[in-house]
Amino acid sequence: MLSKSQYVRGLQCHKSLWLLKNRPQLREKPDAAQQSLFNTGNTVGDLACQLFPGGVEIEFDPKNFDGMIEQTRQLIEDGVEVIYEAAFKQRGIFAMADILVKNGDVWDVYEVKASTSVKDYHRKDAAVQWYSLSEVLTLGRIHIVHLNNKYLRHGELDVQHLFRIEDITENVLTLVEDVPEYLAGMEAMLKADEPQMAIGSHCGDPHSCDFKNHCWSDVPAVSVFNLNRMNAAKKFNLYHRGIVQYADIPPTESLSRVQRIQVETASTGQPLIQPHIIQGFMADLVYPLYFFDFETFMEAIPRFDGQKPYMQMPFQYSLHILHQNGELEHKEYLGDEHSDPRPGLVVQMIQDLGEQGSIIAFNQSFEISRIKDLARDFEAYQPGLLKLVPRFKDLIVPFRKLGYYHPDFNGSFSIKSVLPAMFPNDPELDYKQLQVQNGGMAMDTFANLHRLKDPNQRDRIRQALLDYCRLDTLAMVKIYQRLKEVVNMKTNS
Numbered sequence: 001m002l003s004k005s006q007y008v009r010g011l012q013c014h015k016s017l018w019l020l021k022n023r024p025q026l027r028e029k030p031d032a033a034q035q036s037l038f039n040t041g042n043t044v045g046d047l048a049c050q051l052f053p054g055g056v057e058i059e060f061d062p063k064n065f066d067g068m069i070e071q072t073r074q075l076i077e078d079g080v081e082v083i084y085e086a087a088f089k090q091r092g093i094f095a096m097a098d099i100l101v102k103n104g105d106v107w108d109v110y111e112v113k114a115s116t117s118v119k120d121y122h123r124k125d126a127a128v129q130w131y132s133l134s135e136v137l138t139l140g141r142i143h144i145v146h147l148n149n150k151y152l153r154h155g156e157l158d159v160q161h162l163f164r165i166e167d168i169t170e171n172v173l174t175l176v177e178d179v180p181e182y183l184a185g186m187e188a189m190l191k192a193d194e195p196q197m198a199i200g201s202h203c204g205d206p207h208s209c210d211f212k213n214h215c216w217s218d219v220p221a222v223s224v225f226n227l228n229r230m231n232a233a234k235k236f237n238l239y240h241r242g243i244v245q246y247a248d249i250p251p252t253e254s255l256s257r258v259q260r261i262q263v264e265t266a267s268t269g270q271p272l273i274q275p276h277i278i279q280g281f282m283a284d285l286v287y288p289l290y291f292f293d294f295e296t297f298m299e300a301i302p303r304f305d306g307q308k309p310y311m312q313m314p315f316q317y318s319l320h321i322l323h324q325n326g327e328l329e330h331k332e333y334l335g336d337e338h339s340d341p342r343p344g345l346v347v348q349m350i351q352d353l354g355e356q357g358s359i360i361a362f363n364q365s366f367e368i369s370r371i372k373d374l375a376r377d378f379e380a381y382q383p384g385l386l387k388l389v390p391r392f393k394d395l396i397v398p399f400r401k402l403g404y405y406h407p408d409f410n411g412s413f414s415i416k417s418v419l420p421a422m423f424p425n426d427p428e429l430d431y432k433q434l435q436v437q438n439g440g441m442a443m444d445t446f447a448n449l450h451r452l453k454d455p456n457q458r459d460r461i462r463q464a465l466l467d468y469c470r471l472d473t474l475a476m477v478k479i480y481q482r483l484k485e486v487v488n489m490k491t492n493s
């Protein structure tokens with residue numbers, strides 16, 4: 001007997017299903033981000049039930065699936081017409097239908113997803129659902145209920161417009177024909193020894209597999225999988241030809257210029273420095289220099305007016321201002337978690353960024369896109385916001401152009417790769433010393449902060465957010481200053 005999710009896992013990789021059934025202890029524990037996704041799924045699922053009110057929910061009981069199945073059977077027999085989390089065990093599959101609705105003589109199925117579109121794996125998941133349920137029920141239509149990313153909240157949450165319902169019945173009826181063969185294949189595989197399955201692009205498609213620690217254990221921390229902008233197919237091609245480390249790459253292999261430099265600097269251990277590229281970047285800068293970084297959060301269910309599902313909502317920024325005389329100032333903003341943080345942020349940001357001087361971001365397209373979003377959503381401030389855009393300069397440019405490449409970048413130009421390579425063992429610049437260590441953590445932390453009741457804990461968490469964002473812009477200042485030193489040393493030597 002397989003659950004619906006186990007069947008879908010088996011479609012991705014037989015070995016993953018085998019390991020789950022036979023060596024579950026090897027499975028990686030979900031991290032905070034995955035747990036947060038899981039919680040979002042539950043919240044979205046509960047809200048979607050309001051589309052079909054008046055139903056009866058089957059309580060999930062992992063110790064008593066048979067009880068859930070019996071309860072479902074009883075509700076159907078009693079004439080209940082809307083059932084949430086209806087449970088069935090048929091044709092070798094244990095399946096739960098998110099929402100089951102009686103429609104005349106047939107039952108319609110609604111599967112709820114927290115995404116904003118229907119994915120291929122949703123259709124495969126629905127196909128096995130149909131295969132199992134159609135054994136005991138006469139089914140009508142099957143649908144995916146997903147979030148509508150065009151829905152803009154105004155006032156009370158409008159559940160009818162928050163969701164979109166897509167009928168995928170025709171698609172599912174085609175896919176369902178393959179289910180018996182796939183299922184038989186999985187059942188046979190599970191009776192045998194651990195399948196020999198090489199790693200491949202299936203390890204991350206459609207989901208990142210939670211047995212990667214096990215299957216990828218022979219891939220070293222630095223390997224061909226770190227090669228800059230190489231597509232996955234080519235990386236796996238190298239790997240399966242026994243080319244795993246940079247030193248294994250034959251000189252005849254076709255590599256991009258960045259990849260070639262990546263491999264060469266790894267062998268010498270020396271950075272590549274091209275002062276004229278760094279100088280070209282510096283020559284364009286106008287003092288005072290505003291080192292600027294946003295943090296944003298996203299929520300599946302909009303809480304504030306003017307918010308859409310999964311919209312990027314800036315809630316915080318850090319700003320270090322470097323004056324020509326070397327003086328360094330710091331300014332910051334962190335919105336209140338109980339109200340829309342953007343109006344306050346916009347006003348203070350326009351003021352803090354002044355009238356002139358370069359605004360320096362690391363990978364500026366994110367900051368510029370958010371400023372354009374704010375200009376669209378806060379028309380009164382549009383002129384002031386749009387005036388900021390031409391002042392942006394991107395600190396990633398001298399790295400992308402290979403003005404400075406350190407072997408420890410490992411093919412990545414993100415600030416989280418550049419900073420430790422340029423400043424190893426500097427506790428002041430070490431994200432690992434912080435409670436909030438990356439943008440994803442900042443996003444989740446702020447999105448959940450409004451649930452906290454303890455004011456002391458709230459203050460500690462807000463301070464952790466401030467510490468994190470401050471380091472992002474301090475890191476940019478330090479990187480900028482180090483680049484200047486490097487150029488001076490090179491030109492004076």
Ligand code: SF4
Nearest residue numbers: 013016203209212215
């Ligand atoms: S890591 Fe890859 S090969 Fe290993 S079980 Fe997962 S999907 Fe299969």
